[in-house]
């Protein structure tokens with residue numbers, strides 16, 4: 318358990334966006350370790366056109382500048398071929414490199430799922446510990462940009478379900494940098510899910526290299542009345558609700574697990590032991606989800622501490638709709654989070 | 666005259682509708698009236714129209730992220746398309762799919778597809794239905810140069826070849842996949858890849874409606890007669906950005922201007938039919954105007970339409986929680 322999270326970047330540090338923080342982490346690790354390579358669609362900038370070869374740097378600009386700085390031998394533009402991208406990353410990871418592969422949108426994981434689930438995730442165990450697969454799969458995730466059903470999913474529950482994978486979901490720029498550096502140095506395959514709505518959010522981020530260990534939740538707010546566990550883009554929403562309620566004298570712990578695999582269940586259980594109330598906020602669909610998993614862990618290990626039924630605030634069990642009013646209703650809102658906290662506080 | 670007046674009118678009417686539709690979508694997007702990601706088909710009209718003029722509602726097409734033109738060419742109602750693209754109630758998919766997932770099963774339009782390479786395997790399935798049910802229909806997949814690199818597309822080619830499916834593979838090589846050129850990303854050639862699966866494949870000038878029309882006629886006849894799949898690789902241009910709002914830094918100096926001047930399939934069509942004396946400029950201008958009026962009407966309807974009702978969030982899925 319640590320109190321890092323949003324407050325950890327000291328006010329003297331420069332303000333950086335999540336996009337800049339991840340970009341800086343990639344620069345620093347590539348500088349430090351020549352075995353780190355990047356591959357994906359337009360990650361180096363695009364190629365084979367008549368104009369600039371630096372039009373992109375990943376479509377969201379996360380890898381901007383890496384191609385010119387480290388050369389196209391280490392920052393590799395690929396065709397549209399996700400299975401081959403992830404397969405190459407996994408094979409290279411087994412044989413001496415530390416690839417960071419980009420899936421433009423996490424939804425495209427469907428195209429290359431075998432290479433992740435049957436291959437990368439299983440090598441170390443299946444080969445009796447004789448293989449290591451130090452690779453990172455970076456992917457943009459989540460709803461909110463009106464990108465509709467095939468470009469808006471949150472798939473961390475699917476990935477968290479799989480033994481062998483680690484799953485990281487930064488909620489702010491400070492964590493994003495430290496977690497990315499950790500992800501690159503980790504010896505297991507790591508899925509690093511970047512929420513679209515967070516890319517331009519910012520906070521103080523040190524220029525220096527630092528890591529944030531996996532499996533250590535951050536306490537973004539502290540209070541003993543209710544425990545709110547929130548992930549990814551839901552963290553800033555949960556914080557806003559907690560701050561609003563604090564003005565009324567209702568004080569909540571806001572816990573950001575930061576990694577869903579491994580999960581810091583200890584931090585959550587300790588908080589619930591005190592508050593007796595739990596609200597889990599997650600943008601993913603509700604069934605067999607991380608929210609359901611956290612609820613079950615608490616029900617199993619802190620049942621006697623609970624003073625109210627657990628509430629989960631999630632997306633409905635539907636794909637992501639296109640129409641803006643429907644998409645807004647799909648995502649957990651501050652109003653729904655607030656209502657859930659009031660409900661668990663009201664319950665006896 | 667080699668072509669009937671009816672055919673020429675139909676071809677131009679559909680091409681100018683697509684062009685003006687896309688130009689209007691760009692305007693409405695910029696004005697904030699269209700949410701999300703939109704990829705326009707302007708520049709490639711001759712392909713969609715040259716292929717789909719041979720198809721009926723019973724025939725099936727599978728489209729891509731750049732799907733508006735295929736929809737219009739397949740006969741989808743443009744007003745209902747606009748409602749969909751604006752995310753409004755009454756849209757082709759109730760406002761729940763949007764530009765990237767627009768579909769119309771009644772018109773044999775199996776859907777745009779936001780997963781590159783997602784279409785061809787599905788179109789194999791449509792072709793399998795036709796073959797199994799003994800129908801004389803044909804299934805057509807559209808793919809880009811970028812899409813030709815997906816394993817799913819190569820697997821679909823192989824299966825279509827193995828099962829002799831009535832699947833017409835249309836590759837629209839606009840030489841760009843976002844900011845990646847086919848010169849870099851396609852090892853070997855697209856038509857050559859198709860032929861490697863023992864599927865005949867013709868290369869065609871995709872800026873020439875008549876070339877596409879003739880090549881498709883031959884290909885579709887082949888598919889309908891039970892001889893198995895056929896392919897074309899159409900050499901085309903992308904007339905605008907990858908998506909609306911794309912700064913297109915990957916374009917060369919003067920590249921777009923050159924393409925718009927020399928490779929515009931509508932200009933090429935007009936030059937051909939007027940020089941042959943098949944149609945006059947006045948007739949063509951009138952068709953332009955008709956299309957503009959229809960689009961204007963659709964846009965006004967789209968702007969005025971209500972959002973989908975809130976309960977649509979939970980409909981059309983087997984179970985909601």
Ligand SMILES: Cc1ncc(C[n+]2csc(CCOP(=O)(O)OP(=O)(O)O)c2C)c(N)n1
Nearest residue numbers: 425731779780781809810811812841842843
């Ligand atoms: C599986 C998958 N990978 C990547 C993308 C992102 N993407 C959307 S369109 C596109 C380029 C497609 O190029 P091409 O097939 O040539 O079609 P064009 O855009 O030229 O019509 C890319 C990379 C995607 N939508 N799906």
Ligand SMILES: [Mg+2]
Nearest residue numbers: 809810841842
């Ligand atoms: Mg292309």
